[in-house]
Amino acid sequence: MTRTRCLTAAMLEVGMRHEACLSFSREEVDRYCALVGDHNAIHRDLDAARVRFPDARDIIVPGGLVQTRISALFGTEFPGDGTLGLTFSPERLRRPLYPGDELVVTLEVARMIRGGIVEMQIGITDPEGNRISEATAKVVPPDAAYRAWWEATIGG
Template identity: 60%
Template sequence: MTKTDCLTAAMLTVGQRHSARLRFTREQVDTYCALTGDANAIHRDLEAARRRFPGVTDIVVPGGLIQSTVSGLFGTRFPGDGALGLSFVPERFRKPVLPGEEVVVTFEITRIKGAIIDIDLAVTDAQGARLTNGQARVLAPDEGYRQWWETQQSGCVD
């Protein structure tokens, strides 16, 4: 089982940041495309990827796979388990991400109103070049959920 976090709005502050490093495999690309019906050739054929993005050395990771993985971080890492994504609006990716390349996702809380958390996010490559920005609104878990979550942690493994 993957270790998660569970932060209530009371545990968060405006300006608080969280970062995660992500890397995508060809198998993840294949699975995502099969599940979503995304048949775009740039996600399975190097020649197609090169025709669309000259100079790439591999197929292109679907933006939707990256976006859904980022959304998954809201419900596992920040704020964590029990959080509900209300909206996530990413901008267009500035350059393609290829399987095996590391991307860094950084969240920064910009507003807290009750249990509603507004987050600005940035996705960069391993060298720090910006790939995309976005905004998200997340409903943080309440204290009752956090108490339940804490009782469940005895079975989690890193």
């Protein structure tokens, strides 16, 4: 089982950051497209990708897959297990992403909102620091009762 974190809203502060590296394989693209019913040819056929993006070197990774993997970071790494996602507002990707491309995703606590809601600023860059996209998200970290359960059963 993958090791998770479990931070409550009380444990978070504005400015706290978490960084993760992501990449996507062709198999992940195929599984994602099959799961969500995305039959767009640019995600499975290099010729189609090159019609849309003439310099494409491979099929295009779906933006939804990128968003889904970032959302998974909220529920596993930061704030962690028990986190509920409320909103995810991405900016358009500045360039196509291909299987094997590495992304650096930075999650930063932007503000604390009433009711335990946390607004996160998301930065997406390549490993050299070139901006690929940004997003904002609102999440609800786990409460103290969930954290106690997590410590006793998973995080202990």
